[in-house]
Amino acid sequence: MTDPDLWARIEAQPLRTAEGQDLAAALAVESSLLPDQIAPTLAEYRRWRYLRSLDPGLVSPPIMPWI
Numbered sequence: 001m002t003d004p005d006l007w008a009r010i011e012a013q014p015l016r017t018a019e020g021q022d023l024a025a026a027l028a029v030e031s032s033l034l035p036d037q038i039a040p041t042l043a044e045y046r047r048w049r050y051l052r053s054l055d056p057g058l059v060s061p062p063i064m065p066w067i
Contacts, residue, residue, distance in 0.1 A: 003054065010050050015042055 001007050015023035023045075024038050033041060051058075 001050075003050075006053055007050055010046050010053070015045065 017023055017026045024042060027033050027038050027041065028035065
């Protein structure tokens with residue numbers, strides 16, 4: 001990790017939908033994700049946000065076949 005401070009900020013920030021709902025709760029209700037798939041999905045999304053912050057032109061969204 002090249003920027004631990006950035007990662008700490010991303011980890012500390014709650015993940016919310018555009019409507020302000022908790023993203024984990026929204027995924028549980030609105031997707032076909034199983035409960036044990038939600039945490040890894042959010043972790044992957046946080047990793048994507050970290051990489052995107054480092055180089056916005058280089059990184060595409062993560063592929064999560066279970067969504």
